[in-house]
Amino acid sequence: MTSVRSGLHELNLASRRAEEAAARRFQAVQWLHSVVGQLGIPTQPSEKEFISCLRNGMILCNAINKIHPGAVPKVVENYSHLQSFNREYQLPQAYQYFENVRNFLVALEHLRLPGFEASDLEKDNLEFGSVTKVVDCILGLKAYHESKMTSSGNGFYKHIKTPTFQLSATKVQPLSASKTSRHLDMSSVRDKNDCIDDESDKLKVIAKLFADHIFNSKENIVENLMSLEHGSENSRVNFEKIISRFPELQSVFKNFLSEGTLKPSDLKSMPLEELPVREEDQSSRSLLKKTNSNHRRLLKSQEKELAVLKTLFINTKQDFKEFQVHLQRDLMELGNQMQEMSSAAQGYYKVVEENRKLYNMVQDLKGNIRVFCRVRPIFNREMKGVIDYIGKDGSLFVVDPSKLQKDARKTFQFNQVFGPTSTQDDVYKETQPLIRSVMDGYNVCIFAYGQTGSGKTYTMSGPPGRSASEMGINYLALSDLFLICDKRRDMMTYEIYVQMVEIYNEQVRDLLAENFTCTKYPFIVPNIRTCSSEDDGLSLPDATMHSVNCTRDVLKLMEAGEVNRAVSSTSMNNRSSRSHSIFMVHVRGKDTSGGTLRSCLHLVDLAGSERVDKSEVTGDRLKEAQYINKSLSCLGDVISALAQKNSHIPYRNSKLTLLLQDSLGGQAKTLMFAHLSPEEDSFGETISTLKFAQRVSTVELGAARAHKETREVMHLKEQVENLKKALGAEEPKNVSYSGAKEIKSPFSRPVATTERTPPRLRRLSIENCSNTKVTNHLEDRKGVKSPLPSRRAKRMSLEGPKPCKTEEQAKGDLTMEVNQLKNPRSPVSSYQTRAVKVDGRTSIPQFQLLQTPDKGSSRNEVQIISVDSRTNGKSSHIRKSLRTIGKLINGSEKRKENMPTDPRSPLGVSTNFSGIKSPHTSNAKTVRRQSLTGVMPSGPERSRRSSIGGNTNPIEINGVNGARNAKTPPPMRSPTKIGKQWA
């Protein structure tokens, strides 16, 4: 490491030195530029560019002449006058440069300034520090110039050597022109007027010719000559080559040889510096020697540095290799760890996925209301958020801004949580399987809950003026349903109808009624039917029904509905919905074998709960807010009652809960979207929404059931109907069976029913008591004006069954039994039938219930009554047929339930269990719930299904449903033809 560090230090030193040299060079160029004008090179030239521009000596001579006029009397600028000379001597052009360079160096000498050697301008000498010498010389000249300027030309200047000057300064000697350097010696030969002897002249000519050749060819003659010492063949050949190129040199050389002054053998063994020279050249030779020794010293030190650098480089290389090996090893380990982690993660995700599936399955079996949570983005960037973490597994952490770190965190768990960045598509993807099951005959309800401005309308419908990617669930669901229609075209034909209503100030208003005017609200829907799915699938038969065939139709209707919806601006939301909107999609399907299905999708956008102090509403808005909050509180009560498995579920306390009764208590699949505003100041509302959502997620509705009927079942049902009719016609004399006839009269029936109503669940009666207004309303609807039946019913249910009956009462019982036969679908009625049997009233001889374990569990199931001795042979035969058909239907139903559902339904898996795990007798259900939840049943005879989903009003059960059974088409008050068609 130390070697690396010292190496780096040296490198730093070298780079600093190079920087310093460059700075000095640029300074020299700048000065030259200011003195002689354009140099034709960049202001920051490379060493090569710098030297090449000075090589002809012109710039140097001009510069010295500027600061000391006449220092170089004659500057060779145009070589044309030398043409004759060139021709005579065949001199290369390079020689001409020496004229200037020599004169410049001589002038420098006169001025006693540091100089350099002409060879320093050669290209090959660049790397030996020659540029430094030239730069030093020019900077010396500059300093001289400046001192001359400041001392007003008194001419006194003493050159102060800079450290970098030292090397070159050693060569500056007060030499004559002939002694300055080898080149200068040679050039002085050219002066024909000088008195020199022949030999010297010849030597100088040879030297000059050599120098020129070296300069032009850039051959390292010194090295070549040096190599001659070692007798290198190549060197000799090179030397001879050089000589052979110059005929005049050859002759001079030959003369030398012939005169014996210089023998080739001497030449061979002697380095150039040691060639015998004349006395007067001794000083220049010594200078040359000195210079060479300096060079050698420099070379040696550089060699040393190079060796250090080499070792440094080798060490670094070694270190680097080691480092590389380490790195590779580490990388390999990291790769292995990553692989392990990724396989572990994969395994984890698989397990999570499996868990989710299993959890969903359990939820399907229990019929849990699924809860998705959606957090909208924060609009005010300065506002802090309370959402701390959103997990993929449906976990959500919120932070209470008013508390310290430790207690601040609250955790919630839902089926799915969508963060602020989730798109409408992300949300729909998770909802899709549920929505698709509508096409398999399941009733589905999706409702959006949350404080005002939290994004309910955004999720359900999309923002106002939405683009295709912003379409909400309502639109996407319909598009999807159409897609499925298209895919299944070969097997099924579907009809899709929509209704859209709102509950505004506890009034149901038809948003799609023709000529709707917001100011008058004439389209108030009078009737909400509960348990409608048991009959015609319409809970709001009086609302306009529109057939839709494509998404465009849906879009038009949705837009119309939205225009009609009550919306106002509050301080919490510019377009706050002031009503609960319910978009109902009715699907009716018929397969190629004649089987039918019908289902309903409720898409509910609830109005937002709001704190009136925060929303700052007054007048009408305040009234609206109060209605909204009241109905939401009723929804909360229903959810609480369902979650606690109370016997009394207060559906009737508001129009909203009454309308959602089927979805919250029936056999539907239900999903709630809990919407959150993540801002700090909404923390209170956020927590209450989350708590409500958490409670909703604990509600178990029991396994959902598809409303499908095969052709076989339909056929058998038809037969049953016919046989029943035939039986009714056959036995008027044998049995006091007036009820079978009377059932068609809505007025006579309630009396008989009231008289013989078997003991009912206590909660139902309480519910009726608690809301006499609603009961009265329903009674009105049925045309029963007298409050007596309901009062009677209440009394009876509170009192419990009466043990003894008169003959007349027995007849009444018969009537009741027949009514139940007419209405076999209600789980409550089946329960009642059993109750009758249990409490001993089965002593009535004419009718006895079969001991069917699944009695009352299926809509398609037929209750078989035993025949007493008083029936004649024909009716006995009919009854036998009825029994056989009943068995057939029951068997077929069970087979159907055990059969796997349509594989195209993503939620089909769950339905596989329906036949096995969804027993419908209250006992079986209680046992199942107990096994799934570990919660003990609240009472031995209590059926939650019957308490939740069953019809709670005896009058309604026997009245409404009975009436509907009696007159087959459902009572569509027909605002459109479609309504009739549907009915």
Ligand SMILES: Nc1ncnc2c1ncn2[C@@H]1O[C@H](COP(=O)(O)OP(=O)(O)OP(=O)(O)O)[C@@H](O)[C@H]1O
């Ligand atoms: N996920 C989201 N992404 C972007 N904008 C959203 C999102 N959710 C809601 N918004 C915007 O927030 C505003 C309020 O949303 P929205 O009207 O849907 O709330 P709301 O819960 O229906 O309110 P209210 O109960 O008062 O009717 C709207 O401008 C809507 O576009």
